[in-house]
Amino acid sequence: MSAVTRLALRCPVVRCRAWLGTTLLLLAALPLQAQDLLIRNATVHTVSARGSLEHADVLVQGGVIRAVGSGLSAPAGVAVVEAAGKPLTPALFGGITEIGIEEVSGEAATVDSTLKLTEQPLRPEFDVSLAYNPASVLVPVARLDGIGFTALGANSGGGFIAGQGGVVRLDGSAEPIGPLALYIRLGASAAELTGSSRAAQWMLLEQMVSEARGRVPADSPHALLTPAGRSTLARYLAGQGRIVVQVDRAADIGQLLRWAAREKVKIAIAGGAEAWRLAPQLARAGVPVFVDALGNLPASFDQLGATLENAARLRAAGVQVSFAQRDDASHNARKMRQLAGNAVANGLPWQDGLAGLTRVPAQVLGVGERIGSIEVGKLADLVLWEGDPLDVGHYAGQVWLGGRAMPMRSRQTELRDRYLAPAGSEPRAYPR
Incomplete structure (x- = not known):
């Protein structure tokens, strides 16, 4: 197999949860230092003068967006993510917050x-x-x-x-x-x-x-x-x-x-x-x-x-x-x-x-x-979505910041997984 890694993101509606639990974990496992990838066949919402592009590709090298278009080729050693038409947007704004200055x-x-x-x-x-x-x-x-x-x-x-x-x-x-x-x-x-x-x-x-x-x-x-x-x-x-x-x-x-x-x-x-x-x-x-x-x-x-x-x-x-x-x-x-x-x-x-x-x-x-937008020369802060990003019934499949695949987990998801685990698979926490 070549050095190009192909990770498919195909999710029939009835299997979205399985997609989240399997394919996305593979994406999250990409090394944090890996900053070269080609996201192929996405609905790219550039939030720029180019608008939204159907069946488009985004090439990321060195943590920066290098090309946006259709039919882009992956240079040697660049990972390929098959988006299967799913929405790709810039990473979102969290608002005016105290994240990191308040726990x-x-x-x-x-x-x-x-x-x-x-x-x-x-x-x-x-x-x-x-x-x-x-x-x-x-x-x-x-x-x-x-x-x-x-x-x-x-x-x-x-x-x-x-x-x-x-x-x-x-x-x-x-x-x-x-x-x-x-x-x-x-x-x-x-x-x-x-x-x-x-x-x-x-x-x-x-x-x-x-x-x-x-x-x-x-x-x-x-x-x-x-x-x-x-x-x-x-x-x-x-x-x-x-x-x-x-x-x-x-x-x-x-x-x-x-x-x-x-x-x-x-x-x-x-x-x-x-x-x-x-x-x-x-x-x-x-x-x-x-x-x-x-x-x-x-x-x-x-x-x-x-x-x-x-x-x-x-x-x-x-x-x-x-x-x-x-x-x-x-x-x-x-x-x-x-x-x-x-x-x-x-x-x-x-x-x-x-x-x-x-x-x-x-x-x-x-x-x-x-x-703030998907344009050549900007940082590759990107999100591949399972569905409409403005519909809270859908969720983020993978987040990249500076081209690095962010781990799609938090303390909340780890606690969820621990306490939903079958009996005997995790240390006992509370008496039942």
């Missing part, structure tokens, strides 16, 4: 995402990515569902200026792959951190801007920022990084747009329950929105206008749309596909739903030149 949200010793200081709580220089642990048990859990990268978001529990975070790939790398973003929370949910008034948020922001621009003496007894904080905020005010603002109410979004235009900063909105009300203004300003596509009820007075059509209305107006979860995003990153699928079910075009999980967040967060 158990209820155990403070494992949470590194929130800065709580009684004196001078506004510290934009705080960078949560310094605490990122690539060996976190949450990484393989997310990766099993096709997630290849996530934005580490600082938690605003200690101050409405939460701090910074970067984009990390879930391939075991310890460092962010692109620029940092600054995370801020505005509106009623942050009022308790700003003197019980959302109006005070703009007052404090104005003072911090004045300090960062040098209009307030550094030794002022009323200064809000440290020297490092001034330097950090000045960088964002100069357009060197994006400010991601968690905000929902249309009136607050309008204030934010006026502030961003006046200060000439790059912003993005996370949540945005009522963002659809200002869709034309957001489109003109080029402000992307990370939508909670499951928001449909007035969970607060800031979300009275929540609608399942939020993403579709924003996109129809020309707004770049991605997705973000509100609660426990780190432990439920797998729900990102549900958010995108829900948006598609409520009017968002399917291709835009997939783009919101891949290309759009990569571009918005400054890493679009490396990941």
